[in-house]
Amino acid sequence: MRHFAHTSILFCILLAAVSCRQVATSSPRIDENDPRRGKVISIEHNVFLTAEELRKAVNDTALAKRIKYDVNCYKVRYETIYDESDIVDADALLVVPRYGTDDTPRYAAYFHGTILPFGIPGVDTSLPSDFKGYTKSKDVLYCALPLAAAGYCVVTPDYTGYGPTGDRDHPFIYFPELSYSAMDALIACREVLRNQMHVAIDERDIWLSGWSQGGGLAMYMQRKLESSMGGTFRVKVNSILAGVFSTEHMIMDVFNNPDRIYLAIALYSWATYAFNQFADGMSRATDQIFRLDIFDQIGSLLVLSTSASELFQDFFIQHIRNGTDSAFLDAVKACSTASGWRPRADVYLHHGTDDMLVPYFNMTDAAEGLKDSGRIHTYSKKGGGHDTFVPEYMAHTIDVFEQYR
Numbered sequence: 221m222r223h224f225a226h227t228s229i230l231f232c233i234l235l236a237a238v239s240c241r242q243v244a245t246s247s248p249r250i251d252e253n254d255p256r257r258g259k260v261i262s263i264e265h266n267v268f269l270t271a272e273e274l275r276k277a278v279n280d281t282a283l284a285k286r287i288k289y290d291v292n293c294y295k296v297r298y299e300t301i302y303d304e305s306d307i308v309d310a311d312a313l314l315v316v317p318r319y320g321t322d323d324t325p326r327y328a329a330y331f332h333g334t335i336l337p338f339g340i341p342g343v344d345t346s347l348p349s350d351f352k353g354y355t356k357s358k359d360v361l362y363c364a365l366p367l368a369a370a371g372y373c374v375v376t377p378d379y380t381g382y383g384p385t386g387d388r389d390h391p392f393i394y395f396p397e398l399s400y401s402a403m404d405a406l407i408a409c410r411e412v413l414r415n416q417m418h419v420a421i422d423e424r425d426i427w428l429s430g431w432s433q434g435g436g437l438a439m440y441m442q443r444k445l446e447s448s449m450g451g452t453f454r455v456k457v458n459s460i461l462a463g464v465f466s467t468e469h470m471i472m473d474v475f476n477n478p479d480r481i482y483l484a485i486a487l488y489s490w491a492t493y494a495f496n497q498f499a500d501g502m503s504r505a506t507d508q509i510f511r512l513d514i515f516d517q518i519g520s521l522l523v524l525s526t527s528a529s530e531l532f533q534d535f536f537i538q539h540i541r542n543g544t545d546s547a548f549l550d551a552v553k554a555c556s557t558a559s560g561w562r563p564r565a566d567v568y569l570h571h572g573t574d575d576m577l578v579p580y581f582n583m584t585d586a587a588e589g590l591k592d593s594g595r596i597h598t599y600s601k602k603g604g605g606h607d608t609f610v611p612e613y614m615a616h617t618i619d620v621f622e623q624y625r
Contacts, residue, residue, distance in 0.1 A: 250301050295313065300380065327410065330430060337518050390495050395555045396554055430456070459620050460568065473489075485528070492520070578606060
């Protein structure tokens with residue numbers, strides 16, 4: 221969830237006054253083992269950057285010291301599942317170091333934070349896979365590129381809802397759906413590296429990282445890889461900044477305090493819209509959720525409300541508070557990784573105490589809920605916001621990863 225001024229949302233759009241209802245898909249479900257998943261469609265070389273160029277670009281002394289390799293950047297297009305009922309194309313950025321003959325290649329994922337939907341005026345919607353030498357994206361500049369230049373082949377998926385599927389909804393923080401495009405990017409880029417570029421990465425080892433929504437996805441992916449898809453990849457270590465783990469706590473905090481002002485209420489609105497679109501048992505008419513006329517994901521973001529009571533229907537709020545809206549609450553629970561499982565690989569959590577977008581309790585809840593595993597390591601940044609110490613996080617992540625080589 222990149223930082224953006226709430227006031228910029230308030231005056232972006234006037235919502236039209238027509239009715240909008242969601243229609244559930246009648247398409248059959250795609251099997252999770254469908255052989256089309258992760259199929260490589262195309263590879264496009266974007267840009268070559270020297271280590272010196274990257275050091276100058278990051279303009280951060282600590283991070284620059286960890287940059288050792290020149291890198292090549294590629295856009296990889298691959299097939300993935302969308303909404304459990306369709307096979308679609310998706311894109312990922314793949315950054316490959318220029319290894320020496322004695323180097324041991326390693327494979328890592330960096331999952332980026334929130335990119336707002338296409339079509340919002342004045343908002344930067346540049347995608348990781350479109351990087352060709354210049355970017356304002358902290359995800360690419362301070363995370364994906366330095367991690368690769370430190371010696372890791374790094375894949376950063378754009379996710380669905382962007383690029384080839386830019387005309388469809390993005391499953392914002394709905395991790396069961398997000399994990400499809402993430403998993404298939406890992407599979408596709410592994411194929412590219414091992415069998416097309418002949419880079420000798422291990423077939424299973426993977427180093428995970430991510431920020432914000434991407435941090436939540438990194439944790440969800442670790443749980444998935446260590447359970448239902450344990451034979452696909454072996455997680456070496458996971459390093460996360462300001463991750464969304466405690467979705468139940470976040471949602472209930474808003475709905476139990478419906479009159480409280482939340483500067484990030486638009487993001488909760490978008491998340492609710494996405495849960496309704498993608499979660500089993502949902503697909504409700506939006507007027508059964510929202511007070512406002514919400515027609516699409518952009519409408520769910522560009523709201524003039526500042527509190528849950530202004531945004532959501534009273535009966536929707538009450539059913540969540542009293543626990544009777546089981547479909548929605550099940551969707552929220554499905555995204556929560558702060559408890560209820562036991563990580564096998566070490567997890568390093570970084571969070572700023574003054575984060576206004578992803579509350580600090582996400583880290584403390586996960587530290588408490590997963591402490592019995594003995595795998596959780598926490599790093600607090602006193603006074604840190606959501607995006608105020610990204611280079612520091614990645615410098616520490618590179619150091620951590622080196623311990624697990």
